[in-house]
Amino acid sequence: MLTRREFIRTAALFALAPHVFAETRREIWVNDVHSQLNRTRVRELLVPRNRDQLAEIVRSASRKAVPISVSGCRHSMGGQQFATDSICIDTRSLDRVISFDQERGLVEAEAGIQWSKLIRAYLEAESGKQKQWGIAQKQTGADTFTLGGSLSSNVHGRGLAMKPLISNIESFTLINADGKPIRCSRDENTELFRLAIGGYGLFGLIDSVTLRRVPRQxxxxxxxxxxxxxxxxxxxxxxxxxxxxxxxxxxxxxxxxxxxxxxxxxxxxxxxxxxxxxxxxxxxxxxxxxxxxxxxxxxxxxxxxxxxxxxxxxxxxxxSDTSQLSAYLSNYAQKLRELIGGEES
Ligand SMILES: Cc1cc2nc3c(=O)[nH]c(=O)nc-3n(C[C@H](O)[C@H](O)[C@H](O)COP(=O)(O)OP(=O)(O)OC[C@H]3O[C@@H](n4cnc5c(N)ncnc54)[C@H](O)[C@@H]3O)c2cc1C
Structure with missing residues (x-):
């Protein structure tokens, strides 16, 4: 979640566009959620509300040669979602389901959607249908992961004989450094398809993903x-x-x-x-x-x-799909410190 300060700053930045990259007075710090070992100062924190805004941020940063970093739910513990003095793009507001293909079990969604919202959305949309589809796999231990962050880390779940998430990706759209959308699949832009899945955001910004589902069991x-x-x-x-x-x-x-x-x-x-x-x-x-x-x-x-x-x-x-949902205590480290004492991580 954005802090109140981050939210106000971000809203103000959009209101002031095109001066969106103007010099700011106060420093902005971000960190990963779980280990909190990656405190990083960023130049701006921007929250695009739709895919056009995402592309515009990239184009504008590219023109000014300002580095970009992109984050989902900030769960990666290696700090890959941040870069010092970069424009940090928080994708969590890009969380709409775009379309369903009930025949083939595909679902297309914006990259900032989190697993529980995605699952709820298709269960609701396909309730009562004869064919019931569900996700094949997601991470264990939490649900607050974005589809874009999951794809970029090529995550795995508990499937005993499943390949990682790449096996469940039909296609995705990536915004390149010029702000141009590029569709990637096993037939189009195949090299980018292979690189961006597990590419930790280095090959462009994923704005939407088409996921292959499997029959619910x-x-x-x-x-x-x-x-x-x-x-x-x-x-x-x-x-x-x-x-x-x-x-x-x-x-x-x-x-x-x-x-x-x-x-x-x-x-x-x-x-x-x-x-x-x-x-x-x-x-x-x-x-x-x-x-x-x-x-x-x-x-x-x-x-x-x-x-x-x-x-x-x-x-x-x-x-098979909802059994993969799991509890995650936000701010668990703070709660533990309150219970048993101890130092900051
Ligand atoms: C409690 C916990 C349990 C976990 N369990 C598992 C597990 O079971 N299996 C497993 O494989 N992993 C697991 N992980 C690791 C987790 O799956 C990854 O860290 C995942 O990337 C987190 O998603 P996120 O939305 O938080 O992404 P972030 O941490 O925000 O980002 C991860 C990476 O993806 C990039 N990225 C994010 N969004 C985009 C985008 N739209 N376009 C391009 N790049 C993007 C970022 O730049 C960064 O490099 C776990 C982590 C935690 C903290």
């Missing part, structure tokens, strides 16, 4: 506690048994012989479409905060509580 979660030595074999078994998703969460108790050895092995198998979806047990934000607190103060208990919870959900059923 119902899944059953199967949970066991296993040892890391067994993992490769067990993953192979699950893949052979046609399980679609899975992960392994290690014990984090460094004093225990189980440290990074025993873990919760959860996999998801397709079930009959007529079975009901029943997932009564789920963790709320408070539970996650408590688990985080324990991960700092009592790791044995943290792993026990986490594994007990997961084992208690063995057999619960889910939809």
């Amino acid at each position: 119902k899944l059953r979660r199967v949970v066991e506690i296993i040892h890391a030595d067994e993992l490769p074999k067990r993953f192979e078994e699950r893949i052979a048994q046609k399980f679609l998703y899975g992960d392994f969460q290690f014990s984090v108790d460094e004093k225990s012989p189980d440290f990074l050895q025993r873990g919760v092995f959860s996999c998801y198998e397709p079930i009959d479409e007529h079975e009901p979806v029943v997932a009564k047990k789920e963790l709320r934000d408070d539970d996650w905060l408590d688990l985080l607190r324990l991960a700092y103060t009592d790791r044995e208990k943290a792993f026990k509580r986490y594994s007990d919870y997961y084992l208690s959900t063995n057999g619960q059923t889910y939809w």
Whole structure:
């Protein structure tokens, strides 16, 4: 989210266009959300409201030879979304769904859309339709990622046999350094297609993405506690048994012989479409905060509580796309500091 100061500054900049790049008096600092290790001073922070504004910002910066950086939800922890004294473009307002292709399962959306909005939008638009499509994969651990940031990092989810997100990208439009839109796919501008996916914003600004979806399915979660030595074999078994998703969460108790050895092995198998979806047990934000607190103060208990919870959900059923949504506590570091004290990161 923009701070009030950032918002006022940005609104004022657009109101004052074409003096949008005029020298400013106060410094603007940005940072990544999760690690907060990448505090960077930028020259301007601009929030385009539509794709024409995005292209105009690029053209204008290009004419003046001012560097640009582009950010989505700022979750990358390597600082790739910022550059010192650049014009930082915040894409989160470019968040509209543009079109659906119900026949082929495609959905086109602006690059600043976040996963939960995208999923909600297609569920609403396609409710009651015979063919139900869903995203194949997204990141775990949070939903506040933009499609543009996900594409630019070529992310992966928990798909046991899936290639990274590039496998789910049909095409995208990229704004080049002249502010010109270029459509990229496996048939058009193929080199740019390969470079920009996983290109961390270095090859242009993605303004829209057409995503390939897969048929929505119902899944059953199967949970066991296993040892890391067994993992490769067990993953192979699950893949052979046609399980679609899975992960392994290690014990984090460094004093225990189980440290990074025993873990919760959860996999998801397709079930009959007529079975009901029943997932009564789920963790709320408070539970996650408590688990985080324990991960700092009592790791044995943290792993026990986490594994007990997961084992208690063995057999619960889910939809393949919404089961990938996950809680993320914004400002979790601050909340933890309030609970247990500690230094700034
Ligand atoms: C809690 C957490 C869990 C995570 N889990 C996973 C996971 O399970 N799998 C995984 O693969 N990754 C994971 N990540 C990493 C995450 O997927 C990437 O950092 C992702 O890029 C974040 O998206 P964002 O919208 O925050 O992008 P940002 O962090 O804002 O940007 C990421 C990169 O994309 C570029 N970019 C952003 N938007 C555009 C655009 N419109 N055009 C061109 N370039 C653009 C930026 O310049 C930057 O280089 C996780 C990160 C966190 C903090």
